[in-house]
Amino acid sequence: xxxxxxxxxxVAILGCFCGPARHAHAQDGKKVVATRVGxxxxxxxxxxxxxxxxxxxxxxxSLDHPVAWEFNRIGLPVEVVDEFExxxxxxxSSGSEGWVFxxxxxxxxxxLVSPWTKEKSSIPLYARRSTSSVVVARLEPxxxxxxxxxxxxxxxxSLDTVSGWIKKVKLWGVYENEEIE
Numbered sequence: 452x453x454x455x456x457x458x459x460x461x462v463a464i465l466g467c468f469c470g471p472a473r474h475a476h477a478q479d480g481k482k483v484v485a486t487r488v489g490x491x492x493x494x495x496x497x498x499x500x501x502x503x504x505x506x507x508x509x510x511x512x513s514l515d516h517p518v519a520w521e522f523n524r525i526g527l528p529v530e531v532v533d534e535f536e537x538x539x540x541x542x543x544s545s546g547s548e549g550w551v552f553x554x555x556x557x558x559x560x561x562x563l564v565s566p567w568t569k570e571k572s573s574i575p576l577y578a579r580r581s582t583s584s585v586v587v588a589r590l591e592p593x594x595x596x597x598x599x600x601x602x603x604x605x606x607x608x609s610l611d612t613v614s615g616w617i618k619k620v621k622l623w624g625v626y627e628n629e630e631i632e
Contacts, residue, residue: 489534491553496542498624501527502557508549512538519549526595528561528624544623560598560631562608562624564617568592576615580605587615598624601631 486494506522512535522543532548533540539556542548544566564574573589575582580602588610590596599607601619608617619625 489531490536491534493531495534496530496532498528498530498560498626499539499541499556500559500561500624501525501529501555503555506551506555508541508547508551510549512536512540512550516550520547524595526557526559526561526597528563528595529556531556560624561595562598562606562622564590564594564596564608565592565621566623574617574621576608576613576617578615580616584616588613590617598622598631601625601629603630606631 486496489495501522501524504523504525507518508520508522509516510519527543529541529543529551531539532542535550537553538550539553540548541551541556544563569592571591573591575586576588576590578585578587590610594610597609599609599614601607604619605616606619606622606625608615608622619627625631
């Protein structure tokens with residue numbers, strides 16, 4: 452009986468470290484992403500960006516697998532959700548998943564402005580971390596920019612010609628509980 456209990460406890464512990472990433476809820480009710488470590492030694496899941504203008508996304512982790520689709524936008528944020536040797540299983544902002552060779556990904560942090568928004572609306576980019584500060588730009592959904600820093604609820608977001616502060620909940624490419632320095 453003790454051996455069976457010990458095995459079940461060990462399986463439960465290993466499941467926490469080796470199983471797929473899970474979502475849990477903190478005491479305040481916010482969703483928290485549980486992490487694990489991939490073959491690279493880096494945490495999963497994590498956000499990265501595309502290093503090249505053309506990136507083939509395959510149906511499996513090898514060149515033997517067919518190309519499912521191709522990305523044509525350098526710097527696009529993607530979420531690494533799994534790893535197999537030198538291949539990374541990624542998820543894009545629409546939820547589509549596929550496999551990409553690791554050298555086509557960059558650790559540079561980028562984000563998309565509200566890619567889930569279908570209506571024509573603009574999102575304010577503020578001079579400071581306050582909705583009462585000056586609006587320096589109005590960004591359309593799908594705009595791509597660089598993440599400079601993020602705190603609990605704001606990110607310093609940079610485009611080619613302008614930078615400012617945007618509410619973190621308006622971005623895809625950074626986790627709700629993540630801070631970037």
